[in-house]
Each structure stands twice: as C-alpha cells, then as structure tokens.
Amino acid sequence: MEMILRLEKVSAYYGKKSALKEVSMSVPKKQITAIIGPSGCGKSTLLRCINSLLSEEKDASYTGDIFLGEKNTRDIEGDELRRRIGMVFQTPSPFPFSVYKNMTYAPKYNGVHSKKELDRIAVEKLKMTGLFDEVSAELDKSALKLSGGQQQRLCIARALTVDPEILMLDEPCSALDIKSSAIIEKMLAELKKTYTIIIVTHNLAQAKRIADRTVFMYDGHVIEEGPTDEIFGNPKKEETKDFLSGVFG
Amino acid sequence: MLKARLTKMWAYAGMGLVLGIVIFIFIYIFAKGAGSIDLEFLLESPRGAVLGMEGGIFPAIMGSLAFTLTAVVLGGIPAVATAVYIVFICKRSSFENIIRGVLQCIAGIPSIVLGLFAYSFLVRDLAIGRCILASSAALAVMIMPFIEARVEKSLREIPQQMLSSSYALGCSRGYTVFHIALPYVRQEIISALILGGCFAMGATPPLIFTGGVAFSGVPQTLLEPAMALPLHLYLLVAQGTPSLGAAYGTAFVMMAVILISNALATFYGRRRRWK
Numbered sequence: 001m002e003m004i005l006r007l008e009k010v011s012a013y014y015g016k017k018s019a020l021k022e023v024s025m026s027v028p029k030k031q032i033t034a035i036i037g038p039s040g041c042g043k044s045t046l047l048r049c050i051n052s053l054l055s056e057e058k059d060a061s062y063t064g065d066i067f068l069g070e071k072n073t074r075d076i077e078g079d080e081l082r083r084r085i086g087m088v089f090q091t092p093s094p095f096p097f098s099v100y101k102n103m104t105y106a107p108k109y110n111g112v113h114s115k116k117e118l119d120r121i122a123v124e125k126l127k128m129t130g131l132f133d134e135v136s137a138e139l140d141k142s143a144l145k146l147s148g149g150q151q152q153r154l155c156i157a158r159a160l161t162v163d164p165e166i167l168m169l170d171e172p173c174s175a176l177d178i179k180s181s182a183i184i185e186k187m188l189a190e191l192k193k194t195y196t197i198i199i200v201t202h203n204l205a206q207a208k209r210i211a212d213r214t215v216f217m218y219d220g221h222v223i224e225e226g227p228t229d230e231i232f233g234n235p236k237k238e239e240t241k242d243f244l245s246g247v248f249g
Numbered sequence: 250m251l252k253a254r255l256t257k258m259w260a261y262a263g264m265g266l267v268l269g270i271v272i273f274i275f276i277y278i279f280a281k282g283a284g285s286i287d288l289e290f291l292l293e294s295p296r297g298a299v300l301g302m303e304g305g306i307f308p309a310i311m312g313s314l315a316f317t318l319t320a321v322v323l324g325g326i327p328a329v330a331t332a333v334y335i336v337f338i339c340k341r342s343s344f345e346n347i348i349r350g351v352l353q354c355i356a357g358i359p360s361i362v363l364g365l366f367a368y369s370f371l372v373r374d375l376a377i378g379r380c381i382l383a384s385s386a387a388l389a390v391m392i393m394p395f396i397e398a399r400v401e402k403s404l405r406e407i408p409q410q411m412l413s414s415s416y417a418l419g420c421s422r423g424y425t426v427f428h429i430a431l432p433y434v435r436q437e438i439i440s441a442l443i444l445g446g447c448f449a450m451g452a453t454p455p456l457i458f459t460g461g462v463a464f465s466g467v468p469q470t471l472l473e474p475a476m477a478l479p480l481h482l483y484l485l486v487a488q489g490t491p492s493l494g495a496a497y498g499t500a501f502v503m504m505a506v507i508l509i510s511n512a513l514a515t516f517y518g519r520r521r522r523w524k
Contacts, residue, residue, distance in 0.1 A: 083419030106418040
C-alpha cells in the first residue's frame with residue numbers, strides 16, 4: 001500500500017498550550033482515512049499542521065516532520081503546499097459571490113485566465129460533486145442562496161479546482177442534515193478514485209461507512225490506527241474500546 | 250429592589266439629559282441661523298465693513314470640502330494599510346501591541362500641536378508655504394487612528410473560515426486581502442472614511458497656522474491657502490455682534506453638512522453587503 005503522507009513526531013502549540021503530542025501516522029494514497037476522537041483531542045489541529053495553515057495563525061507553531069510523498073513539507077512553500085493539499089471546513093463557507101466566481105477564484109490566482117479553460121474547470125469540478133445538474137442554470141446566482149448541503153458541496157468542488165493530491169475535510173457534515181450528509185458520503189466514495197481523502201468526523205457510523213482506514217486520537221495523541229474494520233471490530237487499546245462503546249466522547 | 254430602581258432612574262435621567270442637550274443645541278442653532286441662510290449666503294463670498302457681515306460663505310464651503318477630502322485621502326490610505334497589516338500580516342502579538350500603543354498616542358495628541366508641527370515642519374522647514382496640503386497633512390494625522398480603529402474592527406469581524414478557505418486553496422494573503430477581505434468590508438471602510446471626514450471638517454486648530462485664512466477665493470490647487478467653515482465661524486464670533494448672525498448661519502451649514510454626511514455613513518454602513 002503506497003503511503004502519500006507520513007507524519008513523524010508532530011507536536012503543535014497554541015502559545016504555550018500543547019495541542020498535539022508527538023503524533024506519528026501515515027495516510028494511504030487514494031483511500032479514505034477517517035480521524036475520530038472526542039472534541040478537543042487535536043483532530044482539527046492535526047489537519048492544520050498537515051497543510052501548514054497553523055503557521056498562518058498568530059502565536060501558533062508545530063514541530064516534527066511531515067512528508068508529502070518523499071518531500072518534507074517544510075521544504076514546500078506554504079501556498080504551494082496548500083494548493084496540493086486541499087481543505088474543507090466544518091461550516092460551509094462559500095465566498096459571498098456567485099457560484100461561478102467561487103469556482104474560478106483559485107484558478108485565476110494560479111494564472112488561468114482564458115474563459116474557456118475557467119469554464120471547463122468549473123463545470124468539471126461541479127460535475128464531480130454532483131452539483132452541476134442542480135445549479136447549471138444559476139451559475140451567476142450568489143452562492144449564499146444555495147442550501148447548506150449544496151454550499152458544502154460547492155466548497156468541496158472549489159477545493160478541487162486547484163487539483164489537489166489530498167483533500168482534507170474537517171467534519172464536513174456536522175452542520176448538515178442526514179440527506180445532505182448521505183449525498184456527500186456517496187460523493188466522497190466516488191472522489192477517492194481520483195484523490196486521497198482525509199476526513200475528520202464526530203460521527204462514528206459515518207467513519208465506519210466510508211473510511212478504508214481509521215485513526216483514533218485522544219488528548220493530542222494517536223492511540224490507534226489501522227484498517228477501519230479492525231479498529232471498529234477488534235480495537236487493541238483500552239481507550240479505543242471505551243470510546244467506541246460510548247464510555248466517553 | 251430600591252437599588253435596581255435607582256439605577257434604572259439614573260440611566261433614564263442621564264439619557265434624557267444628553268438627548269435634551271443635543272436636541273436643544275440643534276434647535277437653538279437652527280433657529281438662530283435659519284434666518285441668515287439664503288441662496289446668496291450659500292453662493293457668494295463674504296463682504297462688508299466687518300468681514301462676513303454681508304455676502305456669503307461659498308469659499309469657506311469649498312475650502313472645507315478641499316481640506317476634508319485631501320485629509321481623508323492622506324489619512325485613509327495609511328489607516329487602511331495599518332489595519333490590514335495588524336489583522337493579516339503581523340504575526341507577533343507583541344509587535345501588534347506596539348503599533349496599537351503608537352496609534353493611541355497619535356489619537357491623544359492635541360490637534361493644536363499637530364497644527365504647530367505641520368506649520369514648523371511642512372510650512373517652514375520644507376517651505377511648501379501655507380496651503381491646503383499642509384493643513385490636510387495635520388488633519389490626516391488626526392483622523393488616521395480614528396479610521397484605523399474602525400477598519401480594523403470590521404476586518405476582525407470577517408468570518409475566519411472564509412479567510413481560511415482562501416488560504417486553504419493555496420491563495421496568498423495578499424490575494425485574500427484584496428479579493429475577499431477588503432471587498433467584504435468595503436461599506437464599513439467607506440463609512441469610516443466619511444466619519445473621519447466629518448471629524449476633520451469640524452476641526453479648527455490644525456488649520457490656524459497652516460493653511461486656513463480669513464479671506465480667499467475658492468481654492469484652485471492644493472498648494473494655496475483657503476477658507477474653512479469652522480475657522481470662518483471662529484472669526485465671525487471673534488469679531489463680535491455685527492457678524493454674529495452670519496456666525497449662526499455658518500454653524501447651521503456646517504452642522505447640516507456633517508449631519509447629512511453622518512446619516513449617509515450610517516445608512517451606507519447598514520446596507521447589507523454583497524447580495
């Protein structure tokens with residue numbers, strides 16, 4: 001199994017407060033890896049380390065090494081790293097302009113200016129998220145007018161416009177209803193043919209349904225990682241058992 | 250129980266007093282000034298044995314507009330830039346605190362000192378002479394912290410996830426600032442600029458030594474001195490009874506301009522952004 005991402009002893013700090021403690025884990029290529037764990041265990045911080053978004057924040061920093069392929073991410077420019085590792089956030093956050101402009105925002109930054117090429121990117125990625133049929137007639141409409149589920153799919157489509165190698169999702173369904181969540185889960189299963197996906201989720205059933213591999217985190221540590229079936233079916237660590245059986249979390 | 254009622258009464262009394270004073274001032278000035286306002290007053294230059302007794306205040310209106318607009322341009326650009334720097338670029342809280350301290354110091358400088366500084370540095374040492382530009386530089390320093398504080402506040406209110414989304418797409422801070430942040434707060438910036446302009450328009454001390462004069466025509470360039478409403482008002486009152494009517498008229502016009510601008514800024518700031 002080819003690993004696309006490898007973390008070695010990554011620790012993260014907000015000021016003096018430590019949020020991650022020597023986390024080591026790896027992510028297989030073109031599979032879905034779910035990160036589960038109780039609130040405040042460092043799941044979101046971990047994602048922010050991987051795409052180095054953390055170093056954009058005031059008084060936050062991380063130590064340790066993260067390898068994308070063979071390359072240490074510290075040797076990759078922050079903007080370039082984030083282009084290669086996309087991220088979607090918890091609450092849908094479309095930019096407050098039209099659907100089309102949301103889709104062309106990042107390509108334009110990367111120097112794509114021909115209308116034809118921009119159209120191609122927008123249509124292709126909207127189709128990937130199944131949104132195209134729903135919004136094709138109203139690409140000029142404000143993205144804020146879409147429903148919550150549509151907004152979140154738009155954000156995923158937007159993240160794909162720069163052709164990332166990895167797509168990270170930080171609890172993408174927590175603000176959505178069951179039906180919208182189901183659509184997104186189906187879409188992710190489709191997307192993993194092209195992209196590597198890391199999803200942080202609170203919803204254990206969701207992790208069980210869609211993830212090939214699951215990582216359990218607790219209090220800034222990775223307690224256990226492995227194939228989803230094993231983690232859920234036969235957890236080795238006491239904390240994992242407790243969490244999965246609902247003792248805490 | 251009694252304490253709560255007393256507190257409530259105290260709050261109401263305070264509000265009533267403030268409101269009463271404000272309304273009284275407005276009615277008083279508008280009543281006294283309304284009589285001297287006509288087309289001639291608005292569109293002619295001041296005349297008379299005691300200057301301003303006859304004629305109008307047109308050059309002062311135009312002068313005030315020139316001072317204000319120049320000050321808003323000179324002060325607004327660094328104010329917005331500073332706000333962007335503090336919110337988006339500066340990563341160390343300690344450095345941010347230093348900048349904030351400096352801004353507070355600037356806000357605390359008495360405006361007459363700013364006028365004196367502009368006079369000795371710009372008018373004398375750099376020898377640009379008494380002119381609108383020199384006065385506006387002093388006014389700009391005065392309103393800069395005021396505008397900065399408002400713009401910074403609105404920048405901080407932008408949803409963090411929206412900015413993070415832009416960074417997460419691999420877009421630089423610069424691109425994010427110009428394509429997301431500044432357009433998002435455009436209305437707040439414009440309303441901050443208008444309010445800063447009102448603040449500048451009412452200020453007299455920075456003009457006294459630097460570019461405000463008792464009599465001139467409508468200014469043609471920024472390198473000549475000009476009349477200004479608050480300074481004209483000051484002179485009319487200083488001259489005593491003969492020109493007092495015109496003084497109320499001038500005050501009326503000034504308050505009307507500032508009131509309308511304020512209303513405009515409030516209205517504009519409240520409109521929902523980006524449909």
